[in-house]
Amino acid sequence: MTLHFPREEFAARLERLKARMREEKLDALLLFAQESMYWLTGYDTFGYCFFQSLVVKADGSMALLTRAADLRQARLTSTIENILVWVDRSNADPSMDLKNLLVDMDLLGCRLGIEYDTHGMTGRTARLIDNQLVSFGELIDASTIVSDLRLIKSEAEIRHIERAALLADDALEAALPLVAAGADEAAILAALQGAVLAGGGDYPANNFIIGSGEEALLCRYKSGRRILQAQDQLTLEWAGVSAHYHAAMMRTVLIGEPGPRHMELYDACTATLQDMEARLKPGHTFGEIFDALARSLDEAGMTRHRLNVCGYSLGARFAPSWMEHQLFMAGNPQAILPNMSLFLHVIILDSERNAAMTLGQSYLTTDAGPRSLSRHGVDLLRR
Template sequence: MALHFETEEYANRLRRLTSKMREEKLDAMLLFAQESMYWLTGYDTFGYCFFQTLVVRADGEMVLLTRSADLRQARRTSTIEKIEIWVDRANADPAMDLKNLLSEMDLLGCRIGVEYDTHGLTGKNAKLLDNQLQSFGELVDASHLVGRLRLIKSAAEITHVERAAALADDALDAALPLIGPGGDEAAILAAMQGAVLAGGGDYPANEFIIGSGEDALLCRYKSGRRRLDAQDQLTLEWAGVSAHYHAAMMRTIVIGTPTDRHRELYSACRETMQAIEMVLRPGNTFGTVFDTHARIMDERGLARHRLNACGYSLGARFSPSWMEQQMFHIGNPQEILPDMSLFIHMIIMDSDTGTAMTLGQTYLTTTDEPKALSRYGLDFIEV
């Protein structure tokens, strides 16, 4: 097997999960989120876009139902011993195969948790699932059960988080010499992704974001490249990735002379980041972090230019997004605890003046002040 962690690490995760299941009075779980399967067993694939599920009984028995293309993938990358295959065919209904499997596992009439809130379960497949199982047992939406367990990182996971952060720094190292008048976005992007891969890292769960000029105000990837002008702005959001664990960073870099508005927005970003560092500690909540962000931005008259979230938990994720379920937005009661890996981002997009400014880095929480995982700090970058 090709595993990133010792077998005892996976055994401990299974114990944590089954303990939580018993607490929630669940006889079984149907895991559809690829990151849940990966966290629990090491199973590593992109076949989750088709129907597949890992059935976990409260007594610890696990069976994977998947396609033939993923049979050897599961054997090679995971601790899963029992694998069942549903056959690709016209008008296939893999939910029927699942019902038969659950019956064989003596789960008829039981209380079964389902991970509905995941890109590993399409709307069509969810309808098939509900149609087959609505009279089989009691289905419970348990979409966030594993996600909450994954919020706290083990010592072995933190090793990968810190390696990912070093790779993120390496990516910025590779980009900076290429940023300047006439610089090619394509070359910058290639250098950043190349640095992560050359350092032994992985592809990220979503594309790196790169945009200059007017596109610097976008905070999503889009196709198309341009060369930098003598007076320009470049927004980058990227992540180092180790064993699928992400450490993200974000910067807006000014080419030429920064405008007063660039300086003003950067000052707001930095002040807010430093204020958040004071509350990114046990005893506060994710909602507290967002409230700090909103208060400072709004006091500076930037309410129209900021976002309605200022970061999220990071971990081992699969496409289409490296964002975890828990985000820094208004009213989130999730408590901040030690050993969380959390990405804080300040994103100000002033469409009135066409000015962009961002600042973001990943932190590891402790029993007190958070540990910033990048060696770059929060300094303004201009070329």
């Protein structure tokens, strides 16, 4: 069996979940988020892109409904003992199998929490489930219950996060020597990803971001590669990954002699990141971190060039995104607490002058303040 945590760790997580279910007066929770299943049991698969659900009763008993291709996956990677398979066939409706499972688990007429807000729950799946269960019991949107529990990391989780951060640093050191005029983005990208895999890490939950020239102003992955020019800019966003736990980093590297606009943007980035770091501790909220960014960049005249989010919680995530639910955005009341792993980024994209500058770093929160998880500072990277 392949488990990344001791069974005692999973048992403690289940107790935390049961306590939260009692608070919400839930008789059972229907999990559809792969992150939730992984956190609770170790179950590791990409089969969540098809229909599957882990049913957790208030007494802690569990049953997984999945496809035949994931039966052995669940047996090998999880603590789940009760695994049922729905049969792939034309016009199959696995929501009926789920309803029958809930009957067998004596949950008819009960209060059922359902994870709707997840990539494992398509619109079609939601409609099928609602149609099957609308008169079966009381349905509650419980999308954030496990997600909220996952915000605070255990010591065992922190060890994986620190390992992921080490791999992120290794990736930067492997890729940076390749950045020069005439370099192919493909070689730089291969060095980033190769360092993580060679170090024993995993694939990331979303593609690494690489873009130069005008594409340095993109903060999403796109297909296609470019050759770096003598005067250029290269934006990179990547993550080290250990047992699906992510530690992200982001930088814009300047090739050639920096112009005054790039230096102006870099100075704004560093000053803003310092303002955000000063508030990244208990006693503040996620919304206050964004307020610090908005105030700093607005005062620097960068309002048109900033984004409306400046980071998010990190953890064990699956495709298509390593971003957690909790974002640093205006009005988010989520309190910053010790032992959160968080990613702060300052992204300035000046389309008028075709100039980009980004800084992104992962942190572990403590009572005293944030601890950067990277051994690298935020000095301007020039090649």
